Amino acid sequence: MVYYGALSRGCERCRKRKIRCDQRKPSCKKCEQLKKPCPGYRDLNSLSFRNQSESVRGKYGYHQKSALPSNIRCSWLEAANKKDLHEDSPGLLKVWLPCANDDIGPAFFFSNYGFRELPFSTGFQQWLEQSYLDASSADAVRAGIEAVGLAGVSNVLGNTRLRRQSRKKYCDALSSLNVMLGHPARAKSDAAFTTVILLSLFETINFRHSWQYYDWAAHVKGATALLELRGSSQLTTERGILLFILIRSQILTICLQHNLPVPSSLASLTSEFLTSRARQTWQEQGLFSHASISGISLRIVNFGAAVHRKDFASVQAAVDEAYEIDRLLETWREKSSPQWAYREQLGVVLDGGSRLNVNKRHIYPSRRVATLWNNWRIMRIVLNTMLLQAGWVPSESRQYRACVDAITNASEEICLTVESFSGSARMMSLVHPLYMVSREELNPPHVREFARKELLAIESSCGMRQAGFLARCTSEDENSGGPEMAAIPTYDEWRLFPLVPGG
Template identity: 35%
Template sequence: MTYYGTPSKGCERCRRRKVKCDQRVPGCFKCSKSGFRCPGYRNLSDVVFRDESMRIIRRVEKQKSVVPKSSSEEFEENLELSVNDTPSYPLGPFWFPLAIPQKLHSPRDDLAANFFFANFTHNEPPFADEYNNWLMKSLLDKSNILRKAIEAVGLAGISNVSYIPEFASRSRQLYGEVVVAVKQDLKCLKGATADTTLMAIILLGFYEELNLESSDQKGYEYWAAHVKGATALLELRGQDQFIGQRGGLLYLLLRSQILTCCLQQQMSVPHCLVKASSAFQSSNIRENWKTRSVASAGSLCVVSFRVVNLRAAFKKGDIDYLTVRNEALDINSDLQIWQEGMPSSWMFSSEPALDSELDAIYGGVIHKYSSMWVAEAWNNWRLLRLLVSQIIQQNEKRAPVPDVVRQLLAEAMIRHTSYDLCVSASTFARSPRIISLIRPLSIISRELVNDTALRTFAMKQVRRIGKTVGSRQACLLADIAAELLASNSDSGWQCGVAAKSEGLGANVSWAVLIN
């Protein structure tokens, strides 16, 4: 049985045209309006899981006529599939171009691995080749800690999407086994500094993010505990972690979670992360990425540290309004310099959408980027501009003598970056990278400077992502945004509903800032 993701409920004609169907009985409105007879609706229970027995049998029979290869040769061949190869059938709402190397021990294991690779990772720069091969090789060993962590996350996602109690129970069991294994690995230096240990802890944190469904303090404490534990390992791993590309990629994933944790807990960036970042900036890995235009000359990461630190001090009231104003304007200047110094290949264009009825399109416009990685880098920059502009706006409102012009400029930047972030949603619509939008879109949906239409679109996108990848936290964020939209509160930061969302700062986001 193969999991095919959350199926569309629309009629066949609307699905083929990739437009939203109102599912009216006996026929939908779009078919009626176009003068066509509506073909009707399929039985969803027949398409969520499909019997692939005959296809697998034919595949096996075909392979019998080929000279057998060793298991290692076959595995390496599977891993060499091009990112341009199109799968014979979709693995889920997003397809992953690398095939699972071999059938796992049960259909449930297959489903979990497929769901994980289809929705939570991708074979795109810089996360490609050696890193993805390493994750997939872990599936060959049933006792491998990464295999258990991957299956725990995959089963949690499937259970949250389709409500399968058996999968949820097995997911929790695997989660517990990974926790026990990690504790055992931490007892010795070799185990504590191993890549598998760090990746397992990152996945444990991601598991907690998927299942977070409460806005109170206890709702995220397990996630925060995993992040803090991984942060301690960051310093223990030292400079040697940047010898190979995999170590650098693990650092990026962990850094993203640490920064999110800092934002959520209103705390400054820990010294060990600053130290590790300095080592990474001068590493051969990043130099190689700059040569390949995967990383920019300027460091957006360093700017992000300043934003996190300023936001923490501002929210706590630790600095006066003049210091906040000067620091925020200085950060804005650095963000402008980064934008002006980016590679020419990173420039994007805006084009009219061919079909404005697609759910992920806002304003009838789409963005064209040279790669998904570049699109994500732009969104990281937009999010930082948005956060700084929020600080400037709120700071001027509390200043004894507000600078009205500066406040209006900040509000204009909030609307501008919010608009661009919403327009970019269509770019990520069929990519696992779409989870990187949960955090910025949830912020946009709560920002009262934005108009209702924009906030509503952002809220709906967060909910759609949550239902697609099985993130309870994203769905809860959407619920909070919907409540805010209906409440007509005076302040998106200060009202009680928004306060609940502050406790959900651990939004499911594997966006990374290497630029």
């Protein structure tokens, strides 16, 4: 399929200045007036994505098969612009069209890691696509997109050559980003911020060894520094707000893992966002809740940091704070929008590769809604696990039983959402919730095994190595020996929030 949108034929300097170019060769008039060498013109053919499917079928028939597996979908712009394509399109990962090798990376990225849901699917998605098309080969955003896409497809195919290419693109993106950070104005740009997010996504997809955690954490800390640099200007545009939403949960994950309080810059921006016009609009559209679940997550992170620092005057004060946070989570559930309600169907046995052994299923209005509920569930698991690990709740008490029930019920409900994500790019949103389920010793063995096998399935279908790594972390056989597994972080170090934006 082709991208039929109009592309500027002007030279690079005229395009960057957003002025009309007379396209003279070897030098345009505008460059001559500036007394600067004309940088030349792009080869527009290299930016075209043409659908030759029918002609190929007519010439070769249906006997010749592509070397690519069916979970790589090319022609991302054509698919992105189809009005009938939305987040619940069936078999999203199984649709593909043959494409040139140079296009495999971006095709896989926009098919499997793109933003196909509101509020991201309108302006932000188009900006990202256009940034890729308009950028030069050395541009940080373009290189980041190619690095992430090539990493994913190389993981699915097990292709060493593509893996090397993805690493080269990663280095190109990092080099271009460093140049941008050397200029105060460019360091504050959306392009720089987007590149950092892409680099952190690359590390997540390529996560094979425990030491790679520090590479991912370095990018997230870099994004935190950029948030401080950008300040309140982060929230002056819709794109800036969406970038903030994308990175927020990753920053909270770092804080939670290291028992650190929420950075003041993040807390301040979150407070501003809660009263912003953009959030109010999205709330009216049913995209965000009346109360901020992200605000509750900030409170959980600060609670963990306070416990670690022993800031509470007494054990009872700490327990009271935990119960108050849990009450907020319950209130959020009770007052959630009717648009987010899900149905429970009894008499159905689910099989996700290993038996879940429950005779019911949950039916959600959309995958986005299922993701939001999983965000809520993982927060309950984290909070109640903190309470039990601290030893503040007597093991024979009613409160202890309530904590255990909260953890096991939330874990089972996370597993029940797996079927809703089948064949969807949103499967990746299950990685952290399923890891928490597979790691939690209070869960029955068959529930933990179900979650572990689903993580392995996500690794093979989405090319997300972190899913397989976390599954192997919880494997009893592999944890029983071996120097590599001995280096894997402990449970406390791997407490995770979902890397999925929430309101």
